Amino acid sequence: MSLAETVTLNVQYAWPSHKRFHEPLAAEFMKLHPDIKINFLAPAASYTDGQQRIMRSAITGNLPDIWYSGYSYLGELARKLDTEGNIADLGPFLAAEGEGWVGSNYSDTVLKLGQVDGKQWGLPFTASTPIIYYNDDLLKAVGESRSSLADWEGVIRAAKKIADTGGADGMSYAVNAWGDDWLWQALILNNGGRMLKPDGRSVAFGDESGRRAVRLIRRFVTETKMPFLDEDQSIQQFAAGKLGIFIGSTAEVRVMGDAVGAKFHFGTAPYPAPVEGPGGLAVGGSAALILAKDPAKRKAAWEFLKFATGPAGQKIVVLGSGYMPTNLQTVVPAYLGDFYAKNADWTTSVGQWPLARPWAGYPGTAGPRIWDEQKVILSRIMRGETTPDDGLKALVDVTNRLSATAN
Known part of the structure; x- marks a missing residue:
């Protein structure tokens, strides 16, 4: 992707300790996309704190361009922001990539974590049990x-x-x-x-x-x-x-x-x-949402979401935390397959996917x-x-x- 001018995306996430994987993820993305700058806002103390911040920001008109919503809060947030046009429906973005691309990257179980009322409001970014x-x-x-x-x-x-x-x-x-x-x-x-x-x-x-x-x-x-x-x-x-x-x-x-x-x-x-x-x-964790309204920012934000939830991005996230990967390709040898084979303690949660249930909101x-x-x-x-x-x-x-x- 190449944009005519540099686009700056204001990104907010929860849990200050997660800086350990957010920052290297953004740094790697910006190497590949020099025309997109990721600017992190002060992280929220928790998903609960973040939810309250986003709700207040919606009132003042000062929303970040991207927010990582805890799954249990996604429903109320998406419904609220949708009525004001403050959240992007990711369905058209996925459709533009093609069924083959979607199917090779995300399982239906994972995609459903980011859905509310039949629409894809978020791409699952982190997942844990x-x-x-x-x-x-x-x-x-x-x-x-x-x-x-x-x-x-x-x-x-x-x-x-x-x-x-x-x-x-x-x-x-x-x-x-x-x-x-x-x-x-x-x-x-x-x-x-x-x-x-x-x-x-x-x-x-x-x-x-x-x-x-x-x-x-x-x-x-x-x-x-x-x-x-x-x-x-x-x-x-x-x-x-x-x-x-x-x-x-x-x-x-x-x-x-x-x-x-x-x-x-x-x-x-x-x-x-x-x-x-x-x-x-x-299933704990968060889905990445696009809250930007500007078309150029939405286009840039989609590129960032694809990278963050793609196999290369998920490798950075998983190795910086221990989260379960949300991308199907991440477990192949070229990404985390070899690592998992040598580090059994990292696979415990992955083995619990059959027990995964929605985090009720x-x-x-x-x-x-x-x-x-x-x-x-x-x-x-x-x-x-x-x-x-x-x-x-x-x-x-x-x-x-x-x-x-x-x-």
């Missing part, structure tokens, strides 16, 4: 192993043994301290439930799946003495050899490997087996407000300030109330 990170030295010291982590009972047993030694904390599952409800949704799906009823508004997790989930998070504290750590603190503790089991995003495989170094042997394991039924895991602009309320209640359950069953009732009530009044 939660996995287990474990300190193999600590597990072996208490007579446990990777196979012990196959189900929740094994995780709790192993974590309790590690904590009882007094030398390290047993586990961290920061469901109440995440930037969004991703880990909470994983628990509901894992326990055989779903977040919303078919109407897309009413809570569906007020059933046995929800009861199992809230009782489980309380057990993490009472039985394993789980500390209250956020994601960054958990990673730091784990890397220091002071935490036996950390359940979090596959996006941290690179960070964990760099931080642990040769201090001890760590590995990754699948999220514990479903408690009930086939189970499932909400709430109607209207309710999502961020709902999570702000939910995480407070989850903390109270975990700390024993309310019973799990009473806490679940409060979760259902506040979620239904905010969802029903969303606009």
Whole structure:
């Protein structure tokens, strides 16, 4: 592609730590496209924070040209921006590339992550499912192993043994301290439930799946003495050899490997087996959206999206994080095939694609407000300030109330 003049694209993403792959991705793209400049805006603290920023920017008319929306917020964002012409439908862009090109790069499962109401508003850029990170030295010291982590009972047993030694904390599952409800949704799906009823508004997790989930998070504290750590603190503790089991995003495989170094042997394991039924895991991550209105900027932004979600771009993203690739070609030997063959810990999440389910979003602009309320209640359950069953009732009530009044 060659543009008559240099086009500058203002790009915003979430999670400041993701600078480690966004910047090299942009640098490589600009080498290939010297007439397109990528200008990064200050990153949002989380997808929730980013959603609120974009909504405010839509009101002030100061939207970035490209935004990476968390999947759970894509529905409400696309519907809102579409009414004002502030988001590009990517369907025509894909059609112009041809069916052969589309089919060779993206699976239907992946493309659906970026669809809302039958339209392709985003190209899936990052994708993750939660996995287990474990300190193999600590597990072996208490007579446990990777196979012990196959189900929740094994995780709790192993974590309790590690904590009882007094030398390290047993586990961290920061469901109440995440930037969004991703880990909470994983628990509901894992326990055989779903977040919303078919109407897309009413809570569906007020059933046995929800009861199992809230009782489980309380057990993490009472039985394993789980500390209250956020994601960054958990990673730091784990890397220091002071935490036996950390359940979090596959996006941290690179960070964990760099931080642990040769201090001890760590590995990754699948999220514990479903408690009930086939189970499932909400796909975390983001879709790249074009919010520019100017035709020249939209054309340039499409070139950037193709590169960012293409095999070369995805190789940069995956190796800088641990995310699952969203492009079909990325797993061939020329890109990541050889790397995956030699680094099994990086393939754990890839193996969970059969369990991948949509990351459910709430109607209207309710999502961020709902999570702000939910995480407070989850903390109270975990700390024993309310019973799990009473806490679940409060979760259902506040979620239904905010969802029903969303606009």
